[in-house]
Amino acid sequence: xxKISFLLLTILPxxxxxxxxxxxxxxxxxxxxxxxxxxxxKSPNFYKKIIIGADSNDLFSDKxxxxxxxxxxxxxxxxxxxxxxxxLKIWKPDSEGKNIYNIERDWYVRESxxxxxxxxxxxxxxxxxx
Numbered sequence: 001x002x003k004i005s006f007l008l009l010t011i012l013p014x015x016x017x018x019x020x021x022x023x024x025x026x027x028x029x030x031x032x033x034x035x036x037x038x039x040x041x042k043s044p045n046f047y048k049k050i051i052i053g054a055d056s057n058d059l060f061s062d063k064x065x066x067x068x069x070x071x072x073x074x075x076x077x078x079x080x081x082x083x084x085x086x087x088l089k090i091w092k093p094d095s096e097g098k099n100i101y102n103i104e105r106d107w108y109v110r111e112s113x114x115x116x117x118x119x120x121x122x123x124x125x126x127x128x129x130x
Contacts, residue, residue, distance in 0.1 A: 023117045025061040025107075027052055030124045033083050039076035046075065052123075060121065074101055081123065088128050098127065 029035055029052040037060075039048040052058045061074075074093075079100055081089040093101045100106070100121055107119045 021067075021115045021117060022063055022065040023119055024059070024063045025103075025119045026057045026121070027060045028057040028120050028122045029054060030122050031055075031128055032125060033128075035088070035123065035128075036082045038080050038082060040078045040080065041076050048076070057120070081128070083128075 027037060027050065032054055034051065034053050037050040037052070039046070041047070050058055050060065078090055078092045080087050080091070091100045093099075095101070098106050103119060107121045110118045110120070112118060
């Protein structure tokens with residue numbers, strides 16, 4: 001009976017469900033100017049702004065953990081990119097081309113140990129040209 005219990009305890013985890021994966025999301029500003037990401041929401045109580053210096057990065061979303069794949073929820077109707085109060089780019093969930101909302105296509109990912117993933121969205125000078 002002890003052998004059966006031992007075998008079950010060693011084999012059972014191999015057939016378990018998807019492991020929990022944790023992800024962290026960064027914006028990498030590769031442009032030559034300071035930029036701001038401004039979140040726009042229908043909720044009047046929601047406003048978020050991230051200021052990112054030229055050639056630097058900043059946290060886009062806190063570390064999130066979930067079973068399976070991507071676990072970020074962008075809680076904004078649109079996000080606009082600005083420099084000194086000039087709007088340079090507007091992203092909406094259904095925008096054409098490179099889109100901050102399209103994590104699977106437009107972000108690149110680095111895997112770190114133990115199912116932790118770092119997602120990075122790069123903003124370049126080319127992205128800022130209209």
